[in-house]
């Protein structure tokens with residue numbers, strides 16, 4: 385065992401949970417979408433479990449399926465985190481914000497205010513936004529990647545320059561001399577790029593962590609370059625240990641190429657635990673939760689397995705002939721796991737309840753199964769930690785905190801308490817103020 389400790393983030397997307405029909409689950413208030421007391425309760429529960437951060441994704445348009453399914457994001461994430469900031473003390477607060485549909489001055493001002501308000505716990509998940517419906521809400525269309533990523537680099541650099549424009553010791557605030565700010569230490573940035581510009585300065589002093597931490601999500605060459613230059617946290621999506629390790633290694637290599645120490649970038653894989661007292665109980669919970677959706681998912685399950693399947697077979701396992709013919713399709717990284725589960729003899733409904741076509745891997749069963757999953761990936765050095773998406777926030781955050789976290793602690797994988805007070809300390813990433821002078825941009 386090494387002295388690395390696992391870092392966890394809690395996905396706090398909606399007031400409900402990550403399963404599409406969690407808004408209808410027993411014990412869940414169907415109106416939780418607008419209930420900020422509930423969001424605060426969930427945040428405090430995660431803080432009790434020593435989670436390093438809350439992660440709020442964002443969508444700038446109505447998401448598909450909203451007629452029956454929970455939306456993919458909460459109300460405005462920064463305002464949500466402002467409400468949570470005042471009711472929590474240690475947990476980091478990471479909000480997603482678009483580099484395409486925001487001006488850098490707005491981003492710099494809002495995130496640094498959150499950082500000051502929370503005493504150094506803010507993070508910005510900088511995303512380029514690829515949804516045409518989002519663009520339509522700004523009277524625009526989605527530009528190609530070079531354009532969007534070109535803007536993203538400029539926006540992040542201008543934001544960081546603005547954060548540094550009020551130098552760390554600029555705030556004199558001395559009633560005796562009458563000096564509030566040392567004017568020599570409050571300097572304009574005067575940046576003019578091809579996409580954005582700002583004069584500055586930004587009239588906000590440093591927080592306890594200097595300035596907010598940058599996260600990034602997504603992949604590809606463009607996303608990696610962005611992560612390598614600026615991100616301290618990468619929100620990943622991987623279905624196997626090998627894939628996660630490849631993503632983590634790529635982020636670390638991108639950081640090295642940008643002139644940084646790879647240990648400054650922490651990689652988080654997603655996980656969607658299906659918790660229960662037993663495997664049977666966990667599957668039953670998932671089936672009760674999502675029963676109405678499974679019939680429509682059978683054809684896609686078939687596609688992944690190279691079979692023609694229909695909903696009539698929902699409560700039967702694959703036949704011997706189907707098992708003989710089934711192949712894990714190469715088009716979907718989840719197919720191998722789907723085949724593995726189908727071969728165990730479960731009905732198609734149970735196969736789907738294993739989360740085989742969910743967004744992230746799903747350990748199914750009692751807390752020890754979830755802890756085993758996290759440990760296997762962590763021990764393999766495929767991740768620095770995870771962002772956890774609970775099925776139902778109202779119940780499963782507490783279950784994770786009360787039953788999975790102690791197992792991780794007993795195994796020496798997870799800290800007994802917060803070591804520091806800021807998000808940078810929770811992530812074990814260095815202090816930064818203004819633009820990182822080491823960054824190689826060409």
Ligand SMILES: Cc1cc2nc3c(=O)[nH]c(=O)nc-3n(C[C@H](O)[C@H](O)[C@H](O)COP(=O)(O)O)c2cc1C
Nearest residue numbers: 441442443480511512513514601602603619620621
């Ligand atoms: C795990 C994960 C989470 C993401 N979360 C968000 C999000 O909350 N909001 C968003 O607009 N994009 C999000 N993205 C999308 C990426 O930022 C990126 O836009 C997407 O992968 C499309 O790539 P492109 O911009 O290179 O075309 C996420 C991506 C991943 C892999």
